[in-house]
Each structure stands twice: as structure tokens, then as C-alpha cells.
Amino acid sequence: MESVTCPHCGNTHEGHPTDRSWTLPDEVWAIPEVERKAKAKYTTDLCQYGNRYFIRCLIQVPFCDNPGYFGWGVWAEVDWPTFQKYLEIYEKDASNEPRVMGRLANQPPGYENLLNEEVQIQFGAATERPSIWFPENSKLKMAEEQRAGIDSARYHEILEITGPI
Numbered sequence: 001m002e003s004v005t006c007p008h009c010g011n012t013h014e015g016h017p018t019d020r021s022w023t024l025p026d027e028v029w030a031i032p033e034v035e036r037k038a039k040a041k042y043t044t045d046l047c048q049y050g051n052r053y054f055i056r057c058l059i060q061v062p063f064c065d066n067p068g069y070f071g072w073g074v075w076a077e078v079d080w081p082t083f084q085k086y087l088e089i090y091e092k093d094a095s096n097e098p099r100v101m102g103r104l105a106n107q108p109p110g111y112e113n114l115l116n117e118e119v120q121i122q123f124g125a126a127t128e129r130p131s132i133w134f135p136e137n138s139k140l141k142m143a144e145e146q147r148a149g150i151d152s153a154r155y156h157e158i159l160e161i162t163g164p165i
Helices: 033-039 080-089 141-148 152-162
Strands: 003-005 012-014 019-021 040-042 046-049 052-062 069-078 100-104 118-122 131-133
Touching: 033 040, 046 080, 052 080, 052 141, 069 080, 069 118, 080 100
Parallel strands: 019 069, 052 131
Antiparallel strands: 003 012, 040 046, 046 052, 052 069, 069 100, 100 118, 118 131
16 A cells, blocks of 8 residues: 655655545434444335335545545435335446435534435436535535545645544
């Protein structure tokens, strides 16, 4: 793994982590492990908790001063028709499907409360997780970062907030 000397703190970091993800929606993860499998059905991409449905997605926040993006692997809660549609197109290229609505089901650290915030979900190729987009008029910090990108100082701040991987 490549070592990187940070221009902001002067420390050497191993690798260059560019993502952070959640195994399950926050509410499902909060269920004690011994009860979780009895109360929820889930895979690495799909989750059903009672009459609630979740899809694992990706929020891409581009870097301003480097190529690429920081990816937040989050879950979005969707209604049954959207979940059912995703099951139908799961192994197909769904890039041409219209965006669908959902609500964030994870709280990334370092941001205001994003739980249950309305988002747009864009399905993609069968090999990619769906992408999340915030409404154009959203004033949320993550929405603004998704539109404008983040510089290396903000990237470093995110790494400090999220801690070691």
C-alpha cells in the first residue's frame, strides 16, 4: 500500500482511502446482533426490515484538486414499488431508468443530520451500485460538496472525522 505525506498535517498515512461505507441502514444495524437476522432480511445490497425496504447506494463527492471522488456507501430507504423495480433490473444495465426517490438511512459523521433526507437514486450498470443525488436546491453541506467538490483540506478533515478504516 502506498504511503502519502499529508500536506495539511505533515503526517505519513498508509494508502489513500477514498471511501467509507455502512454494512446496513443505521436502524437495522442498531438491532442487537442476536435479533437482527430474525427481524431483518439483508444482503450486501438489499435490506428488508418489516415493511421497510432499503437499497445500498453510493454518494460520489468529487475532488477539486485531484482526480476521482470520495465515495460514501450509504443505504437509502425506498418504497415497495421502487424496491421491486430494483429487484427486476438488478442484473441489467439500468442507466437509462429515470431517477427514483428515497431517503437516506445512514448518518455520515461530520455532517448535519442527514437521516431521512430526501434523495434521488439513479440506477446504473449491473456492476455498479446506484448513485445518490441530492435535490438541486438542497442547502445541506454534503449536497453542496457533491455539486462543488472538496479540496484536499476538506478531504483530510473527512479522514480525521471518520478515523481509521
